[in-house]
Amino acid sequence: MSSRRPHTSKRKPSRGWWVGSAIVAAGCIGVGAWLVPTASANWDQLTGADQPHPLSSSSSAPASLADLPSDAPQPTAEQVSGPLSQIAQKLGGGGTMSAQVVDVQSGKVLYSDAAEHPVTPASNLKLLTEFALLSHSDPNARYSTDAYLAQDSSSLNLVAGGDTMLADGSSEDGEVLGHAGLGTLAERTVDRLAADGVKGNLPVNLDASMYTGQAVNPAWAPEDVDSGYATGISPIALWDHHTQRPSDGEDVSHRPENAGADALKSYVDALNRAGAQHGLSFSSGSTSAAATDRDHDQRVASVESATVLEQARYMMENSDNVLAEVLGRNAAVSAGNEGSIDGAIKTVKSSLEDAGISTEGLTQKDSSGLSAGNRVTPVTLSHVIAKATQSRTATADLAETLPVGGGTGTLAGRFEGKDTSVAQGKARAKTGTLLTVNSLTGYTTTSKGRLLAYSLVVNDVKDSKAAVTALDESVARLTEL
Structure with missing residues (x-):
């Protein structure tokens, strides 16, 4: 704090x-x-x-x-x-x-x-x-964070869907903060890839194209950004734009330098833990990938947030x-x-x-x-x-x-x-x-x-x-x- x-x-x-x-x-x-x-x-x-x-x-x-x-x-x-x-x-x-x-x-x-x-x-x-x-x-809808496999099976895209309350581990049903977890997304991704016979190393890119423009609002006082009361806004983030679970609702410590990059790293680490026994390995790719081709790429896994109203x-x-x-x-x-x-x-x-x-x-x-x-x-x-x-x-x-x-x-x-x-x-x-x-x-x-x-x-x-x-x-x- x-x-x-x-x-x-x-x-x-x-x-x-x-x-x-x-x-x-x-x-x-x-x-x-x-x-x-x-x-x-x-x-x-x-x-x-x-x-x-x-x-x-x-x-x-x-x-x-x-x-x-x-x-x-x-x-x-x-x-x-x-x-x-x-x-x-x-x-x-x-x-x-x-x-x-x-x-x-x-x-x-x-x-x-x-x-x-x-x-x-x-x-x-x-x-x-x-x-x-x-x-x-x-109000009962949920924000979805998705994993897409490229049409040629050469790479994965982590597609941001506006959920910035993600846990770095398993999804926590009944919670708002941490309701969806990147660890759970990784396990579901590996299960699907293994079932489809995919093996080898896959680079994982982040598609954060949902948001455009400046991440940090120029109308904010620089002191607020420096102290963590404001931060760069991403369409995907761990723990409400923290690098670890905040101690309470006002905790402004542990703000990420790049929330999207932190989420991508957490996902890749979880993929490697889950994928080793299936002959799969993963590496972090681009954090600014082009928008996913949803018509041709294949969605292999997803996790959903708490509701919009929650x-x-x-x-x-x-x-x-x-x-x-x-x-x-x-x-x-x-x-x-x-x-x-x-x-x-x-x-x-x-x-x-x-x-x-x-x-x-x-x-x-x-x-x-x-x-x-x-x-x-x-x-x-x-x-x-x-x-x-x-x-x-x-x-x-x-x-x-x-x-x-x-x-x-x-x-x-x-x-x-x-x-x-x-x-x-x-x-x-x-x-x-x-x-x-x-x-x-x-x-x-x-x-x-x-x-x-x-x-x-x-x-x-x-x-x-x-x-x-x-x-x-x-x-x-x-x-x-």
């Missing part, structure tokens, strides 16, 4: 994060907040909390949205604006809150304060990435910047765009517009919110939540991937004070933290059972602890209505 903090950083999630049970489905997709390293000594003050409590599967969670009473009374605008305005005023010169609250059932805006003004969202931008992903992907939930629970960048590019490929930085950004914008969500003021630099150059309005963010909670399409699943207040992920240690505990188990939200930004976008249910979507973003933060308190108190007051 790095002792330094990056220019962009997030609050540390619990080691005990959990995800929902695996969804059994087949199918393949064709496919930190801004803190300087020297800020580590003041981390508690900047984040506004100690380490979150471990997550528990017994934590209370919001009731199913379908179970909410349809006749629950709608709060009035005055009931909402009173407490929220007072909380925003208490920040004084410590930050500027922009906010919007929407009654989901009616679509009525109950509160709006500078909500049309573009703000830096931090990791709240991940909501847009997941919305685009679920707009173009079957990976999205992992990304949200851990506020995983690198996985967000991967899923953004995967969304672009699924939408028929380039698997690139620009392709992912284009896909987000078109997905929002196709859903009738305003993109006015949107300036997107990445898919994770790591760049301080991102801008979005609380109008857009709150409407993403409102749309997801009302949707009859796959985007409805976004609502269930958000951390639960006082229970899971980056909200595990929030809403613990006597003034905010009412939101525990009722509010869900995506957190966001940069050196001068704290944000919270999600939904909660009132005491009468009315569903409210909210986006609360504080920019120009001088005291992160005070800003987080203001955000949590705002959500608590909404929950009390």
Whole structure:
């Protein structure tokens, strides 16, 4: 675990994060907040909390949205604006809150304060990435990593399919990280080659043509890349772009210099272990092979990831910047765009517009919110939540991937004070933290059972602890209505 903090950083999630049970489905997709390293000594003050409590599967969670009473009374605008305005005023010169609250059932805006003004969202931008992903992907589909034998049986291609959560050994059913293993792929490959009578030495090339363009986003601070909070993005990687299994969701150590090359080496090593008794040996070839000729080359083996939805939930629970960048590019490929930085950004914008969500003021630099150059309005963010909670399409699943207040992920240690505990188990939200930004976008249910979507973003933060308190108190007051 790095002792330094990056220019962009997030609050540390619990080691005990959990995800929902695996969804059994087949199918393949064709496919930190801004803190300087020297800020580590003041981390508690900047984040506004100690380490979150471990997550528990017994934590209370919001009731199913379908179970909410349809006749629950709608709060009035005055009931909402009173407490929220007072909380925003208490920040004084410590930050500027922009906010919007929407009654989901009616679509009525109950509160709006500078909500049309573009703000830096931090990791709240991940909501847009997941919305685009679920707009173009079957949530139960899986990313496939394949082995193809050349038509003349002279070489193998390891074909990247967008799964960067690969284990270096056996597949781990029931897990998200390590669900598919290159060791298992190697065993299946050797079994098929041996059955077909293939012998001798085969070079193994990597086909990573699924992604194009720059691997490292130029909008990221160099310090973030150097410290491991960001890294070059590949369509294939071990352990969520680590060289070994990370110790927890925030572990930024052991980043690979070339994730694709590491995956290829791991696969070749596993092939040689499995192939020796069959008269087969393998050597690493090109890491930039041309796109595989799927019409003529033969697929001999494959392994599949956890579902798209499970990976999205992992990304949200851990506020995983690198996985967000991967899923953004995967969304672009699924939408028929380039698997690139620009392709992912284009896909987000078109997905929002196709859903009738305003993109006015949107300036997107990445898919994770790591760049301080991102801008979005609380109008857009709150409407993403409102749309997801009302949707009859796959985007409805976004609502269930958000951390639960006082229970899971980056909200595990929030809403613990006597003034905010009412939101525990009722509010869900995506957190966001940069050196001068704290944000919270999600939904909660009132005491009468009315569903409210909210986006609360504080920019120009001088005291992160005070800003987080203001955000949590705002959500608590909404929950009390």
